[in-house]
Structure formats: structure tokens, C-alpha cells
Amino acid sequence: MNSYDIAIIGSGPGGYVCAIRAAQLGFKTALIEKYNSLGGTCLNVGCIPSKALLDSSEHYHNALENFKAHGIEIDSPRVNMPQMIERKRKVVAQTVDGIRFLMKKNKIDVYHGVGSFVDPHTIKITGEKEENLTAKHIVIATGSKPSSLPFVKIDKERIITSTEALELQEVPKHLIVIGGGVIGVELGSVYKRLGAKVSVVEYLDRIIPAFDSALSKELYKVLKKQGMDFYLSHKVTAVERKGDEVTVTATAPDGKEVQLTGDYCLISIGRRPYTEGLNLEAAGLSTDERGRIPVNDHLQTAVPHIYAIGDVVRGAMLAHKAEEEGVFVAEYIAGQKPHIDYNLIPNVVYTWPEVASVGRSEEELKAAGIPYRSGSFPMRALGRARASGDIDGLVKILAHAETDEILGFHVIGARAADLVAEGVVAMEFRASAEDLARISHAHPTFAEAIKEAALDATGKRALHM
Numbered sequence: 429m430n431s432y433d434i435a436i437i438g439s440g441p442g443g444y445v446c447a448i449r450a451a452q453l454g455f456k457t458a459l460i461e462k463y464n465s466l467g468g469t470c471l472n473v474g475c476i477p478s479k480a481l482l483d484s485s486e487h488y489h490n491a492l493e494n495f496k497a498h499g500i501e502i503d504s505p506r507v508n509m510p511q512m513i514e515r516k517r518k519v520v521a522q523t524v525d526g527i528r529f530l531m532k533k534n535k536i537d538v539y540h541g542v543g544s545f546v547d548p549h550t551i552k553i554t555g556e557k558e559e560n561l562t563a564k565h566i567v568i569a570t571g572s573k574p575s576s577l578p579f580v581k582i583d584k585e586r587i588i589t590s591t592e593a594l595e596l597q598e599v600p601k602h603l604i605v606i607g608g609g610v611i612g613v614e615l616g617s618v619y620k621r622l623g624a625k626v627s628v629v630e631y632l633d634r635i636i637p638a639f640d641s642a643l644s645k646e647l648y649k650v651l652k653k654q655g656m657d658f659y660l661s662h663k664v665t666a667v668e669r670k671g672d673e674v675t676v677t678a679t680a681p682d683g684k685e686v687q688l689t690g691d692y693c694l695i696s697i698g699r700r701p702y703t704e705g706l707n708l709e710a711a712g713l714s715t716d717e718r719g720r721i722p723v724n725d726h727l728q729t730a731v732p733h734i735y736a737i738g739d740v741v742r743g744a745m746l747a748h749k750a751e752e753e754g755v756f757v758a759e760y761i762a763g764q765k766p767h768i769d770y771n772l773i774p775n776v777v778y779t780w781p782e783v784a785s786v787g788r789s790e791e792e793l794k795a796a797g798i799p800y801r802s803g804s805f806p807m808r809a810l811g812r813a814r815a816s817g818d819i820d821g822l823v824k825i826l827a828h829a830e831t832d833e834i835l836g837f838h839v840i841g842a843r844a845a846d847l848v849a850e851g852v853v854a855m856e857f858r859a860s861a862e863d864l865a866r867i868s869h870a871h872p873t874f875a876e877a878i879k880e881a882a883l884d885a886t887g888k889r890a891l892h893m
């Protein structure tokens with residue numbers, strides 16, 4: 429039986445990054461993945477394929493709607509859905525190959541098969557053959573799966589999750605999206621731009637509720653302008669398929685019943701931790717009421733040599749959060765003193781305009797009774813935004829009213845996903861809004877909105893507003 433210093437179950441961004449860091453630190457490392465493909469949700473059915481389709485659909489949208497204004501005339505562009513999906517598959521395949529290369533380079537033993545505990549140090553791998561391995565330390569990085577509503581039967585054909593939505597061979601005529609969170613608005617956006625009618629039904633009174641309300645309001649306005657329909661504060665009570673039609677029934681805020689009929693219904697109400705098949709009991713472990721594996725501040729489970737990271741534990745379900753935790757665990761086992769500031773994990777929505785945020789929202793600061801000052805700046809006032817035609821959006825900076833330390837950094841606009849990095853760096857170094865206001869920002873860039881918002885937060889002295 430092979431024995432290892434560290435064995436990791438699950439090859440998503442948590443697991444494979446943990447494996448690389450462990451190998452770098454000199455540990456004999458094994459990575460166990462039940463599918464043939466490495467990379468987990470993120471690479472196979474999450475971050476990467478969704479961004480590939482977002483980019484393709486944006487090209488199409490621009491060709492259809494925006495080229496003319498730039499003086500580019502082309503005959504009416506058409507969507508070739510099988511080709512778009514094929515390109516996405518290639519992007520995924522290349523990325524997955526990259527992970528396999530990294531495993532080889534770092535001399536990590538990869539096992540394909542379902543990993544389950546035999547005892548706290550032994551894992552059985554059930555794949556084409558069955559074999560056991562032992563490890564001094566074990567890391568559970570088994571990720572998450574899409575959640576559903578108890579009364580909905582996901583048939584994976586017409587009533588689908590994000591996984592199937594990334595493989596459609598046709599543009600829906602009417603896509604009904606249940607859930608206006610990140611995944612719902614991103615995939616809704618893809619198909620809206622490709623020509624589908626898209627209706628988003630959301631239980632809460634706003635979309636992307638995890639973000640500062642200024643961003644959700646602005647995104648709502650822009651997506652509505654792009655033609656998306658929203659049914660906010662609507663409670664879905666039934667989802668029924670008849671032939672190729674799906675009917676969604678929901679209760680409106682006034683108590684009236686609303687019925688929507690489409691050809692596809694995407695269920696995107698969140699994800700749940702995935703621990704099926706692990707046989708946690710054999711290791712002396714169990715899950716909490718939300719299906720997560722409880723961990724302490726060092727990401728140790730109730731059995732100290734077994735760790736858990738990523739979507740399967742508490743915290744944001746994000747690839748880069750899982751990666752940070754993967755590195756953390758490897759370094760902790762090596763006797764180092766790693767640290768993660770969970771308040772500074774950025775959160776991004778890849779619609780166009782993009783939405784990105786780090787730190788606290790205004791609602792959170794209010795609820796916590798923390799005194800703050802707010803500054804904001806609209807993208808439309810920037811030369812760069814005018815030049816490219818990306819005028820929607822704003823930057824909003826929240827700073828402590830007395831110390832001026834930046835507490836929240838919120839962007840909606842072109843390249844927001846990249847712009848948020850400036851906020852993360854500033855907040856990691858505990859910068860003040862005044863610091864950002866005094867830093868030279870290249871002209872013309874979208875990042876100038878950050879400087880201007882910081883100027884607005886520190887005495888209402890934005891220069892171009």
C-alpha cells in the first residue's frame with residue numbers, strides 16, 4: 429500500500445493548489461479525483477467554461493450592437509452554437525491539461541476514482557480498480573454541487589443547472605432563470621446576448637444580494653436596459669415540464685400568481701457542499717446542518733490531521749478562496765504560520781459591465797454601527813470609458829469616518845474584475861482613502877475612477893465631476 433505525507437481528495441482549485449504547495453514544501457503528495465478530468469467544478473463546469481461563453485457571447489453582442497457605432501460594417505452576424513460550445517470545450521481541455529502538467533512537474537501522484545475513508549489514515553480509491561493508500565495528513569477538497577428546490581425535478585434537458593447550461597446546443601427561445609445570484613445573471617447574460625428572451629425570477633428584492641446595494645441597483649438597471657426581464661420578490665412554487673415547454677409558477681409580492689412559460693429553466697439558487705461517498709463516519713467526522721464539514725481557524729476538522737478546504741467548508745464559494753485555503757493547509761502542516769483575511773477575498777460577477785467588490789458593503793457597515801464616509805464616481809465621466817463606449821457603472825469607496833481606512837471597495841463597470849485588485853492591495857496594506865486619492869493613476873484608464881472616488885470620499889473633491 430502506498431503511503432504519503434499528504435493525500436488530498438478532490439482536484440478543484442482547492443485540492444490541486446494544495447497539492448502543488450505541499451509538493452513545493454517537500455511533502456510526498458497524492459491527489460485523488462473521481463472524474464478523469466482534473467480541475468474540479470471551476471475548470472470543468474464553472475469559472476472557465478462560463479467565462480469562455482461570456483466572452484463569445486460578448487463578441488457576438490458587440491458585432492450586432494456596437495460595431496456600427498465604431499464605424500465597422502459587417503453583414504448580419506449569426507450564432508453557431510455548436511462551434512461556440514466546441515471552442516469552450518477546447519479552452520477547458522487546454523486548462524485541464526495544464527493542471528495535469530503541473531501535477532507531473534511537481535511529482536504529485538494522481539489517482540482517479542472515488543476516495544472514501546476506511547479509517548482516519550486510510551483512503552480507499554474506487555475507480556477502474558480498487559486500491560488503498562495511507563497518509564499522515566488528509567485534506568478534503570470535495571467541493572460543491574448545484575442546489576435545487578425540493579419540489580423541482582431537474583431533468584438536465586429542459587430543467588437544468590449551470591452544468592447543462594454550459595453545454596446547450598441551441599439558443600433558448602425563452603430561458604427562465606430561477607435565482608438572480610452570480611451564476612444566474614452570468615448565464616442569463618450569455619443567452620440574452622445570444623438572442624434569447626431571459627426572465628430572472630428572484631426571491632429577494634434585488635439581484636446579486638451579496639453585493640453592496642449600489643452595485644446591485646446599477647447592474648439591475650443595465651441588464652434591464654439590455655432586455656432582461658426580472659421578477660423580484662417572487663417566490664417560485666412550481667416548475668413543470670410538458671414536452672419541450674417548462675412552466676414556472678411564482679407568487680408575486682401582492683400575493684398574485686404569475687406563470688412564465690419557456691423552453692428552458694435554469695435553476696441557479698446556490699450550491700451545496702458535496703461529501704457523498706466520502707464515508708466520513710469511518711474517519712470520525714460528520715457534517716453540520718448545512719452539509720458543510722466543520723473546521724477550526726486552521727482548517728482542521730474534528731480529527732486534527734484531517735483538514736477540509738474550499739466549497740465544502742464555511743465561507744464564500746469561490747475558486748480563489750479555495751486556493752488560498754489550499755496553500756494555507758500545506759503551509760500549516762509544514763509548521764509555518766499562514767494567514768487568510770476572509771474579509772479581503774474579492775467577489776466578482778462577469779456580466780458586462782462586470783461587478784467586483786472587496787470588504788464591507790454600506791449595509792454591513794450600517795448594521796455594525798461603524799461610522800463611515802462614502803465616495804463614488806461614475807464611469808461615464810472618464811475619457812477611457814467614452815473612448816471605448818463602456819460608460820455604465822461606478823466606483824464606490826467606503827472609508828472609516830475617523831481613521832479614513834478603506835473598509836469597502838466596490839466597482840461596477842468595464843474591467844471591474846481587474847480593477848478590484850487595487851482595492852485588495854490597498855486594503856491588505858490598510859491604506860486610507862487619502863492614500864488612494866494621492867496615487868497617480870495612468871490616463872486614460874478605467875482605474876482613474878478609483879482615484880476620483882477616493883477624492884470624493886475624502887472631502888468631496890473629485891476633479892472631473
Ligand code: FAD
Pocket residue numbers: 437438439440441442443460461462463467468469470471473474475476478541542543544569570571572590611702704705706737738739740745746747748749750778
Ligand atoms: P471543486 O472545484 O468543486 O472540486 C471538487 C472536486 O472534488 C471535483 O473535481 C470532484 O469531482 C471531486 N470529488 C468530490 N468527491 C470526491 C471523492 N469522494 N473522491 C474523489 N474526488 C471527489 N468561482 C470563482 O472564484 N470565480 C468564478 O468566476 C466562478 N464562476 C463559476 C461559475 C459557475 C457556473 C459555477 C458553478 C461556479 C463558479 N465558481 C466561480 C465557483 C468555483 O467553481 C468554486 O468555488 C470552486 O470550484 C471550488 O473549488 P473546490 O476545490 O472547493 O471544489
